[in-house]
Amino acid sequence: MLKQNLQQKLLQKLSPQQIQFIKLLQVPTVSLDTRIKEELEENPALEDISLTNLNEPEEQYPDRDPDDDFSNDNEGGEADEFNIDDYLQDDNLNDYGSRYDQNGDDEDDKKEMPIAIQSSFFENLQAQLDLLPLSDKDFMIGRQIIGSLDDDGYLRRPIMSLTDDLAFSQNVMAEDEEVEEMLKVIQTFDPPGVGARSLQECLLIQLRKKDVNDPIIKKAILVVEDYLDEFTRKHYDKLEKSLNMTSEELRGVVNEILKLNPKPGDSNEVNTKQLQVIPDFHITNNDGTLVLTLNSKNAPELKVSRSYQEMFQHYEKASQKDKKLKEAVQFVKQKLDSAKWFIDAIKQRQQTLLKTMNAIMLYQYDFFLTGDEKNLKPMILKDIADKIGMDISTVSRVANSKYVQTEHGTFLLKSFFSEAIQTESGEEVSNKEVKKILQEHIGKEDKRHPLADEKLTEILKENGYNIARRTVAKYREQMNIPVARLRKEL
Template sequence: MQRLDMKQLLSQKLSPQQIQFIKLLQIPTAELETRIKEELEVNPALEEGDENTDDELEDQERDDEADGDEDFDDPDSEFDSDDNTLDEDFDEGAEEQPEIELPPKEEPADTAKDNEDLDLGDYLNDDEIAGYKMQGDGPGEPEDDREMPLADTGGSLLDALMDQLGFADLDEQQEAIGSQLIGSIDNDGYIRRDLSAIANDLAFSQNIEVTTDEIEAVLHVVQSFDPAGIGARDLQECLLLQLERRPQDEVTEHAERILHDTFDEFTKKHYQRIQQRLDLEDDELKEAVALILKLNPKPGGTGPVGLGKVQYIIPDFILTSDNGQFSLTLNSRNAPDLRVAPAYTEMFQAYDKAAKKDKKMKEAVTFVKQKLDSARWFIDAIKQRQQTLLRTMDAIVRYQHEFFLEGDEGRLRPMILKDIATEISMDISTVSRVANSKSVQTEFGIYPLKYFFSEGIATDSGEDASSREVKHILKEIIGGESKGRPLSDDKLEKMLNARGYNIARRTVAKYREQLNIPVARLRKEL
């Protein structure tokens, strides 16, 4: 039997202002500009400009009002000095907001007529009147999941391939097949879909019935386009396509045989098996392998713009040093000049002073108040974002002072999110949002903030060393090893232990993988 129970619960909920601040805090500088433009478009009460100029405008308005008092003292004036306050305020709003029709000073008008002229139906909708709503508050596409637009840098590889398709000697059906094939190329430049699946796509989407042989014939045409290797179905085919365009000499011939007949052995660097199967001399094998290693395994990423989108790194902080004294500044894009539109402030004051308020007047007051509150909250969130970013980065600079002096990776101290959160008296999640998407420009290059966070490794001296420092030393050891006899993880472990780092073999393997360094067998060279 179902029962209805009443319980009293205490829970925490984020306010719309807190949600807005969190979203602004975690986006990088490149996306902040776009977010501000979006807010400027949806909120007419927010505008670009320095807030300090508002005082100058107010002084100017007071002077204008003082000059205009003589008109109201004129006995021939149509207005009585005690009854013109509302019209005076409306006129000020009309000067700043010409799209709202307001009665001019020269024509007498009663309050009812003023209310008819103040029709803000074009600016209002029922959803906004119900209560203040912020972008991202309520149903709709989450802002975090929305893709931010990137600047067009002048065409993509996809456009270049379509241009080359237009110059190919193909009929209408073959061009349709070619367009479908080019559209199926992924970011690396490969076509990894089965030709039968592409045939089905053509049948369903364009009503074109073709066989896989006809598609393969057009595929060979696409594979002849630049860059070499484009449209390959796997790595082996990609490398062979590039070798076909090279001058056919003895080295190229050996390289083609290696890829065609012993590709599996080549990927595993079993060079002795390759020599036995192909009957190659040491010098011939060495020259052929060197040629293959010069080929491009990802032709889709070649040129100024590949198939994928290019996101340039814009530093959020700029750190300079003058004789050991650091100066930390925010990127100017993080500190935009925003202010509340003076016209909307004056408009709200005029509506609020109105003696008679009907439904339309109340709707106008509600609308203007919503936009003013939204603008103030957004400006406050931007300022709070700037303060949080500076406090967090300042704490990181003080914590990693030795590194920022010389840029030596070995001088990094072990540091976790909790260390900085404790330093600035903020929550760990706040520090995480700052560190995950921000970067700093130093005299030694641009570093993501995540770079400075690392765990500690115990040493023989009893102190903790940063895992970044251990990785740096591991990379140096591997870089100086004999390429003919690379060091195994066991040997690397012993060498690190000899230097005083208490580290296990599995940790060595983990750090090696994080550095994208293959196992010893795959590091072997001829």
């Protein structure tokens, strides 16, 4: 049975402008320029003042006070949904960029870092294969093996699968023994260890390329062949007894094995772009007073296109407005709205970034003055959200991908947030302080007898931090410090 009824619902929806602002807010400075270029390409009604001013005379655009309402250029015109006043703005003055750091405006800063052109890992192997006097069949097998290697330089696929691939995709009928023989040829290539099917084989290939008459190399080969599990678990006492070696001899063997490369495929692959960090904020110490500035790359000089504004003016003056003209102006209005929203989102992004970072700086003032992690106060996202009157998710978007440059180094904002731990005296301290103490004691420990988690727990209790052993283990893992057994050295 069909029924009709009326009901009321309260729904909360994000407007397109809010979605655009959220997406822009989480974009770091290093990616903002790319995002702006994408918008400039997609929307012809949006222009970059720094580019347009090169070709346009300054006299065409009289200065206006950015805080005043825009002037009305079409008094007496027909009143309808389109109003050119909403899109006119000052073309020469960047009213939201002048208050920020201008250190990034030099020509040198706009130039990208040159990246050396070098052969990739697979191109390097293919070049070595090209130099060998091989038959066509062996060459095809070798090329198939190289193409089957993973990024670490290992051959993870079984020989039988390679034989099938050659038959079905290359129409090359090869025996498993032929592929095996060609694999041995590939394993002689540089970097040493390439083409291995396991870590053990990778290390053995590298060791056998050295002077095998050297007693240290001989013993290292023996350790990798028969005692790799004991070696990885650092059971040095067992190795000394099994191989009848002194601690000094074992130290030489261990050092020789540690020099080897467990991932030969990574040796040529260096992503320079990922190593680049552009700070979003700068904090300077001016005679004991901290000064916060926003990277000037966050304040692009954007404006609404003059030609699109003139299209609107032409519509206002037109005596007859037919359907085609209205459709054209509807398109122009859509692009103008999009440009205006984007400029507003950029402004709001800058204000939010500065407001959030200023609250963080004031909260952690002592740390930014001294650079000592022990001065970091316990701080969670809610603390900053309450101070600036914004949602926790907004603070999280700012903290997750933004960096600040100080006199003591460049830090990710997320690193300033930490939970509180209560000492025996009742004082609340940051868990960063506890991690710092743990790091200091582990750094000073006797590597022959490293400190176990139980011992570290006792040391923290002696310093007034009543923390459970499992919490110590959690902090140690967060700092990427292995357990005591794996920190052992000879």
